[in-house]
Amino acid sequence: MMTTGWDCPNILNLGLMRPIFSPTEFIQIKGRGTRIHKFEHKFKNDLGEEENISIDKAAFKLFDFFATCEYFEEKYQYDQVLNCCKL
Numbered sequence: 001m002m003t004t005g006w007d008c009p010n011i012l013n014l015g016l017m018r019p020i021f022s023p024t025e026f027i028q029i030k031g032r033g034t035r036i037h038k039f040e041h042k043f044k045n046d047l048g049e050e051e052n053i054s055i056d057k058a059a060f061k062l063f064d065f066f067a068t069c070e071y072f073e074e075k076y077q078y079d080q081v082l083n084c085c086k087l
Contacts, residue, residue, distance in 0.1 A: 006032075007035070008032065008035075009035035009036065009037040009057075010037045010039065010057070011032055011033055011035070011060065012033075012057070012059075012060050012061065013060065013061050013062075013063065014029065014030070014032060014033050014060065014061070014063065015062075015063040015065070016029070016062065016063065016064045016066060016068050016069075017065060018066065019066045019068065020066070020068045020072075023072055023076055023078065026068060026072045027072075030062065030069075033060035033061075033062060034060070035057075036056075036057065037056075037057040038054055038056050038057070039054070039055045039056075039057065040052065040053075040054055041053040041054075041055070
């Protein structure tokens with residue numbers, strides 16, 4: 001689902017539950033967690049007064065069950081020129 005253009009800037013946890021073989025897909029999925037977001041919390045204190053807390057998203061967690069991060073962050077050659085057929 002994280003590859004279909006769904007925008008959820010407040011996401012804090014991403015799970016890679018299947019192998020990913022495309023560097024483009026990996027970057028797109030990882031980018032879902034990097035979206036900027038400000039969490040707004042409204043609550044009433046002990047005196048019954050309403051208070052607001054605003055916290056910027058500073059991090060997200062990526063749970064990787066197939067070593068996709070290891071492969072695309074450490075081993076994949078992004079600068080490699082691909083041989084394509086001539087038209």
